[in-house]
Amino acid sequence: MLVHPEITPPDNFYHFRDTTDCRDYVVSDIEPIFSASPSVASALSGELDEAGRNTLLSRRFPGGSLKVVAAKAPRNLRRHNVRMLLMDEVDGMAPTAEGSPILLAERRTLSFPDRKIVLGSTPVHEETSHVLRAYAQSDQRIFEVPCPCCGVFAEITWDQITWPAGEPEAARWRCPSCGEEIEERHKPQLVAEGRWRATAPQVQGHAGFRMNALISLHANAAWGKLAAEFVAAKDDPTTLQTFVNTILGQGWRSEGDELDETGMAARAEAFGLALIPAEVLALTVGCDVQHDRLELTYVGWTEAGGMLILGHRVIWGAFDAQETWAELDTLLRERFPHALGGRMAIDATAIDAGDGTSMNVVTGFCRPRTARKIFAIKGAPGNRPVIERAGSKTKTGARLWIVGVDTVKAQLFARLPRVGQVRFSAELPAVWYEQVASERAVVRYSRGQPVRNFERIPGRRAEALDCAVYAFAARQMVNINPEARREDLARVEETPAQRKGPVLQSDWMRRR
Known part of the structure; x- marks a missing residue:
């Protein structure tokens, strides 16, 4: 996923795949962020109304405005000129009748010399990923943490996570420099002391950031739990792709183009x-x-x-x-x-x-x-x-x-x-x-x-x-x-030959 460390007003423009995504994102992500920040909540204190200028997907505030639009309709992308453009889950966006929705949205920022464009996504297929292509054109920053044993900074990658045979819950991070195995309990300190490093510093004006779930401090992202999830997913390419995309933040590459x-x-x-x-x-x-x-x-x-x-x-x-x-x-x-x-x-x-x-x-x-x-x-x-x-x-x-x-x-x-x-x-x-x-x-x-x-x-x-x-x-x-x-x-059904009708008792044969 690609992120930007500084996002400031005015004229913010969020860009999603469809209107349902827009509304879900505003309700589940944007509104809680606004409510948690007193200064932002104060600036956006205007009531939402369907007939006025403020709606769930379009707001004006002192010094700027916020619009959230769907990427499916080119008309949505042509209507607005913005200084700051934010696009989420771009790997799920399909070309429109007028071309790439990403490029169409970017064109609406041309009139602003101080524009800022933020593009983020979980990558899907490696060969067609918009976010991976954008990252490859950036200064390609990675997040590195210092090893508690040797002090050398390194990015935590999946090939460095190791565990004893049959015990994924005991997973640790093996330092690529000194080979020491670092336990999960050290992760908070590692992340707190981590730093971003550009691996392509010659690129100017285009910052790119890559991160995976291995540096997450959430309990469900503990190395042991992720290792157990991998063991359960590794034999099924569909579940393995989900792991590669969402946990490792990597694009999926198919094994072959044709079936044998x-x-x-x-x-x-x-x-x-x-x-x-x-x-x-x-x-x-x-x-x-x-x-x-x-x-x-x-x-x-x-x-x-x-x-x-x-x-x-x-x-x-x-x-x-x-x-x-x-x-x-x-x-x-x-x-x-x-x-x-x-x-x-x-x-x-x-x-x-x-x-x-x-x-x-x-x-x-x-x-x-x-x-x-x-x-x-x-x-x-x-x-x-x-x-x-x-x-x-x-x-x-x-x-x-x-x-x-x-x-x-x-x-x-x-x-x-x-x-x-x-x-x-x-x-x-x-x-x-x-x-x-x-x-x-x-x-x-x-x-x-x-x-x-x-x-x-x-x-x-x-x-x-x-x-x-x-x-x-x-x-x-x-x-x-x-x-x-x-x-x-396991319930055995009776066959027609096994089914017997009722037995009628009669004394007719005993009659003389």
Whole structure:
């Protein structure tokens, strides 16, 4: 994260991704800061009102003003000329129709010779990070602390945190100069005596600051707790990325741009829908709609979040034929034998309604089946949540859910190559692996800014990848109690042959 040590009025201009972020930030961060400072609270003593000049997102005070605007609309960025510009979480900002929101905002400070621009963010992807690129252009200051043993100043980095095997709670900092291991109890003194040092002092007029959670004095940022968090996260690339981004303040670099279909197929195991493995506690389905068929991928989920690709099915038939959807309804009602002894139902299904031609048919099928967690979804690119409810209903009154396909693909591309993170059924056809590896991650420039997205490899179909994305998104709609689910799956159901009807007693045969 990049910060600036001195922020002074007037004409402050905060720059966020959307209006919701703006309001949340003002309520949770700005207002408490104002209230805690008597001098600031006095200057901002004017009452907030909707019709007057002071609102939650726009305030005037003696000597200046404060405006908080969203980065999504270029109009917001063109309307204001400011001397001081503050931009937060810039790695979550997508290019607008008029180019980079960061550059658009910076242009509004050109008329002020004493302007000040503050840009900060948790970095996300290393190759497209706005904040890392800005830091690389700065004097690149790091925060160093003195070793209590040798007195040499050094930045505390993750590779210097060490602990005995199996005891992450005993983590210490190993001084890179003398090799002594420093206990957590010394951290407050280390930080109090720390200093900033510019590693690129030749750069003038552009200060950059880098810090991580290892120097935080919060109890939850103790080295032992962070080490335990790392041990729990290190085997899952999605949780490891969160650790790298939010704890270490570093950008995430993907292992590769393409998936190895041959390598994934070689890991196939002898399990499937005929008998679902005991560790699977949830089951979701992703359904891709084509004009002449429906394709479904079944994904099982373990308590720890592991994925088991259990099977793939195809329903042949026109997308607008009643028989096609009747067959789908039958398949989605199916209950599968489970290794714990009982049978497992499908917990949630996501069906693609993104094709404008098939949307009405899909939403018409899903609407009466919402109670069974059968959802109509539409994929959307960019930096979005895995799945969220669409802001408004379709023209027919149906409800859509929006799937952040790039977000999900980034997680799948990190998981699929890893042994243990995703397991594959030997029943999957060879074409499934070819289709799931049908795209590659690339960095392209959009309106002058690097954007990481996914592009189709020429000549390949992508139904299996789409199905996997939708099944992944559907998992977010499922909430289970693991112990209760195990008990339920261990309950053996009676077969029709075992069910006996009532026995009627009659003396008719005794009549003479």
